[in-house]
Amino acid sequence: MKATKIRDDIYWVGAIDWSVRNFHGYETGRGSTYNAYLILDEKITLIDATKKTFSDEILSRISSIIDPAKIDYIVCNHLEADHSGSLDIIAQKCPNATIFVSQPNGLKNIAKFCGEHTYQGVKAGDSINIGKRTLKFVPVPMLHWPDSMVTYCPEEKILFSNDGFGQHLATNERFDDEVDYAVLMHEAKKYYANILMLYGRQAQTALKTVSTLDIDMILTGHGISWRKHIKDILDLYAKWSNFEADEHKAVVVFDSMWNSTEIMAKTITEAFQAKGICAKFFDLKTNHYSDIMTEVLDSKYIAVGSPTLNNGMMQNVAAFLCYLKGLVPKKNDRQALAFGSYGWGGQSIALVQKELEEAGLNIFHDMIRIANQPTQEELDNIYTSIIEKL
């Protein structure tokens, strides 16, 4: 397999995972890539690696340019299996290479990935000279692990951003001006929503540092890299990390056994629409929660419905709320509503509301509970009552 030239003496040597559809619960409908970069300078440097199952692919791309044994330095921006899984196999090919990781968190864990090897911990402000180029290390803790850092090369004006600004998108193209802009931006948003949403404060700190750098290219750890739309993605990260909501967007999420909760969901959606709020309708039987989170990211309103099943809520709704609670920043101005149908006890609706409150969302309307199939009069009441509250 061949390397892709990025610039003179800088190559993409990563791997394309066309078939991956699940990334720790995040549904990756368009696959992904694990991006790694090789810089040919006085010190031959590899930046990041791939999942272990792609060890052959990265080694073969490196070998299309140089003998891997010639690698002097390896920069490991983040110790997660998708970027570092192949490190031990690569390190065996270049036993004299020094591996640079963040200090203290990268250094603490690197041996678990690579065993015995030469490691050097780096902190904020540290840099290494690799010949004509310098590599400066910028820690970005909790974006999205404690060890995460990015690496900046001032001579090339390149930021190696690892998980920041990435997307799960498998393509043979490497840059933002080579792919469909709408697809790219959708996947960038989905990635931010599902991986970084809860770390908005840390993202804002990182963005402040990044804004001081002169950048021509952002070479990401996943998917497409940025050279044309850098300002667009930086502006969007600024907005997303501030957890800014669009007052004209809502999501209505539910599961339903016999359609009663579904009919309520449709009525609630229509009430939003009547107030000029674009409401997206998500049946959890047919929509993955990682897609729903993409819409939650910038929606002011979220309505969640579940019928009562065995004294509780439906299992899909519980899974969604668990995911939502983990990702949504605890302090936020989002407005929420719980609803659902029941047969006798009707416990599910209060349980949904409790989860929404624990997620830090504000309840803008009393929970809506309907026994059995809703009548037209009950649906009309729901419609009118929601409109009054919006």
Ligand SMILES: Cc1cc2nc3c(=O)[nH]c(=O)nc-3n(C[C@H](O)[C@H](O)[C@H](O)COP(=O)(O)O)c2cc1C
């Ligand atoms: C397997 C099963 C278990 C149920 N358990 C409860 C329950 O514990 N408490 C309750 O109030 N209703 C229970 N129900 C009744 C449903 O909540 C009720 O039929 C409701 O209207 C279904 O709403 P849906 O049409 O949105 O699925 C149960 C229904 C089924 C099929």
